[in-house]
Amino acid sequence: MAFDDLRSFVSELERRGELLRVRSLVSRDLEITEITDRMSKLPNGGRALLFENVEGSRFPVLTNAFGSERRTALALGSTDLEAVGDRVSDLLRTEMPRTLGQKAALAPMAMSLLKCFPKTSRGRAPCQEVVLKGDDVDLGILPALKSWPQDGGRFITLPAVFTKDADGKRNVGMYRMQVFDKTTTGMHWHVHKDGALNFSDDRRSGRRTEVAVAIGCDPAVMYAATAPMPQGLDELILAGFLRGSPVRLAKCVTVDMEVPAASEFVLEGYVDHDETRLEGPFGDHTGYYSLADMYPVLHVTAVTHRRDAIYPATVVGRPPMEDCYLAKATERVFLPPLRMLVPEIDDIWMPWEGVFHNIVAVAISKRYPGQARKVMSSMWGNNQMSLAKMVLVVDDASLLKDGRRLLRHVLDTVDFASDVTLTDGVLDVLDHSAPAPLRGSKLGVDATARAAGEDARRRPRFKLTMSGQGVLDALRSSGDGFLGCRVAMPDAKAPLILVSVDKGGAPSQRFKEAIRASGLLDQGVFVMYDGVDLSDGRLLLWKMFNNVDPERDITIDDGVIIDATRKGLADGHAREWPDEIVMSPDIVSRVEARRGELGL
Ligand SMILES: Cc1cc2nc3c(=O)[nH]c(=O)nc-3n(C[C@H](O)[C@H](O)[C@H](O)COP(=O)(O)O)c2cc1C
Secondary structure: OOOOOHHHHHHHHHHOOOEEEEOOOEOOEOHHHHHHHHHHOOHHHOOEEEEOOEOOOOOOEEEOOOOOHHHHHHHOOOOOHHHHHHHHHHHHHOOOOOOHHHHHHHHHHHHHHHOOOOEEOOOOOHHHOEEEEHHHOOHHHOOOEEOOOOOOOEEEOOEEEEEEOOOOOEEEEOOOEEEOOOOEEEOOOOOOOHHHHHHHHHHHHOOOEEEEEEEOOOHHHHHHHHOOOOOOOOHHHHHHHHHOOOOEEEEOOOOOOEEEOOOOEEEEEEEEEEEEEEEOOEEOOOOEEEOOEEEEEEEEEEEEEOOOOOEEOOOOOOOOOHHHHHHHHHHHHHHHHHHHHOOOEEEEEOOHHHOOOOEEEEEEOOOOOOHHHHHHHHHHOOHHHHHOOEEEEEOOHHHHHOHHHHHHHHHHHOOOOOOEEEEEEEOOOOOOOOOOOOEEEEEEEEOOOOOOOOOOOOOOOOOOOOOHHHHHHHHHHHOOOEEEEEEEOOOOOOOEEEEEEOOOOOOHHHHHHHHHHOOOHHHOEEEEEEOOOOOOHHHHHHHHHHHOOHHHHEEEOOOEEEEOOOOOHHHOOOOOOOOEOOOOHHHHHHHHHOHHHHOO
16 A cells, blocks of 8 residues: 555554544643653554644644554555565566566566656645745744753654755655754764765765755655665665655755655755754664764755645654664665675564664574674675674574574573674764764674584583572672672573672773672673663663673673673763663653543
8 A cells, every 4th residue: 555645644544543643732842752652662662643732833743653563564555564575575586587478477567666766746746835935934833842851952853855966866864853943953964874975075076965855755755764775776766666656756946856745844955065063962762862963054945835734753762662663664675685785694683672773683594614704794894784883693583583582592602702703893873882983893793503614612611600699799799889680591501690880980890800809700791780670671681782882891701791881981981971861750740640631
């Protein structure tokens, strides 16, 4: 099923019981976030939310529309995301036709491919029912959200940002935009992304950077804006393929760009080459704030919209939230092309706790020595996969369906002396663990069976004899600040000894030395956290993937210590360490008190 626009997707969600209309008055400052966050954390992502009565806005706000596998699959014209991946796979498997029959059999495929290409419509586009130019431009009409307490302002969070390269080829990317005032916003394209590339090419050649931003298009276009398409390939072709019909475009009114005609809102404008402004902080999808930094500025020359436009927004934060399902779609859609480049890959999995750039688990069919390392290198050399901090390689794809089994497999299999590869390279802008931004250490873990020609693993060196309390008592007698200890997977070959500490400004090194001095390194793999609930496995994994810089924070010698604490100057970490996102207690209690009225 293809949707012509966002509103037909909303209608379909409602028909399927997948939408909750919130009729009570709500504030777009924090309150919509708290409501959406609660919804996102319900089993299977709860329902999409349409806030019909938003303080200070005449437009309704839609959140959590992509917030489940079912809804994202529906958005991409399918019943489940595996099926979306299968369609891409079928397309790529197409073979050279040899007989007349084979040629004839290809005709429907060729016809459907022709439908992928966008078409420009004549006549007045729905997205231009209202046109505001010059002094009439006022971004204040958009119900942009302030999502989290420390956010630097209100942000447009689901924009499809259109730019062109020097040859006029279109790029569509999703980059959040902080609303600065009536006519300007931030343009938060990370340096690794194609929007930033087009911008820097323009700056070098002195070409004006025109930008159009579609907010609320048919959901296949909204997804395509987030998809890591190879440079130079138009995301609208992907959207056309997914929806099975061309995206209809309209010419913008003040810039030489085209946008989906059925968009709810369109912003048109330009980005000056020499202007930057402080953008952020912003409560990000890592579950931490991304820190304020200098970014280019979009000057808006026109706002056009549908008369009764729906404003879509997403709220990101500690997973699971809506963006997890967009990422899951990408995992499925881009697996077939990835397998063309790295054919031994059977499957991949980006667990939510890894917030996409922190860990990718890869299952391969291994045939020869060193192959797991080859796959790691391929991943780190491949488009946005290159941003992955950790690559874990296994050779049983069923492990990727069950995080607990996967972890157990790693603990039972990995020889920390020979299966762990440290390297360095590019890191996601949102990585806060590395001492320097944008680059740093990376970890590869080979948990595949040994192939002929590979050295045998050393036998396990761990032997757990103590309880968590016993370990805690011993740690306390060798140092201060140990708050708690729990042993996870005690019968694994490498049990996990989870320790919470109160660093109180002291360096992690002090605690590592105390662990070492306790003589307990042979009990298992130690993982250190700042005082946390050690029974919450998802919280622990999320913190570990976010907070560990592999080179600095994983010590492998007489034993293994992983330091997942917050780092500061005492640890030699000169960069600011971001806070975890937490909602203000007054907003939490306000929403709690209104639960019944809000329909939660
Ligand atoms: C909700 C959401 C918000 C995003 N915000 C940003 C952002 O602010 N900056 C950025 O560079 N990427 C952001 N991304 C990721 C990009 O959209 C994604 O990497 C995309 O493939 C970039 O496209 P490009 O390579 O064509 O530039 C976001 C993704 C989602 C789902």
